[in-house]
Amino acid sequence: MIGRLKGTLVHKQPPWLIVDVGGVGYELEAPMSTIYDLPELGREVVLFVHHAQKDDGVSLYGFLHESERRLFRDVQKVTGIGAKIALAILSGSSVADFARQVKDGDTAALSRIPGIGKKTADRIVLELRDKLDGLAGAAPGVTTAERSAPADALGEATVALQQLGYKTPEAARMARQAAADGDNAEAIIRKALRAALK
Structure with missing residues (x-):
């Protein structure tokens, strides 16, 4: 291993x-x-x-952080959640934010993550509420490193959003709406996910 x-x-x-x-x-x-x-x-x-x-x-x-790996493993113990949804969870919010949503029973926020519906959100709260102790303040918030924009940042962002579970037309629309001049793929993805999870 x-x-x-x-x-x-x-x-x-x-x-x-x-x-x-x-x-x-x-x-x-x-x-x-x-x-x-x-x-x-x-x-x-x-x-x-x-x-x-x-x-x-x-x-x-x-x-990068042990708390991310722990959450990735913990959420996959919930029926109906695999690696793809676990990655989507970590891509859309910080470990601390997710842990708070679970502890608060905020199924509306959880349901906005791709691949998680109301029933799965309810199961997450039920099965993980008492297992995420220590994670609410464990991981730093998401930050974006400043880098030069690649030639096809919009295309890269669209593909990454598809990998996170969004359908092709939806991923393309999200990336287009989030993109601004000079944005690299990571900045576009970050803005698209923040907009989708509001």
Whole structure:
């Protein structure tokens, strides 16, 4: 089992990352909460890793903070929630915000996350309310690193939103509405998710 990786960040296209560790490139999927705070390409990064064995192979999920990995694992214990929805949760809100929503029984806010309906939101509150102790103040809020905009920031943002569970037309609309001149993909995604989860 891989629990932690320390290496050079060599590729980043939300939600995918590649970290070079001693000449071996590990491909990981990461929530936007982690991607927002990653260093620039070519810099060293340390990630907490969730190693998932599946029928068709192995999947690795990377997180900058242990609290993100813990929440990722905890929410998947709720019936009907898999890795995709767990990533959407972490991409749309901080660990602390999600923990507060669960503790407050705010099913309306939880239902705005892609893939979570009213019944699933009710199950999350019922099953996790007493298991998220210590997370309400555990993780920092989401911040966006300032970087130069890639050539196709809108396209990258649209693909990332699709990976988070939004249908293609909806993802394209969200990205278009959020984009402003000079925005990189991460900024567009962040603004689109904030607008969608209001």
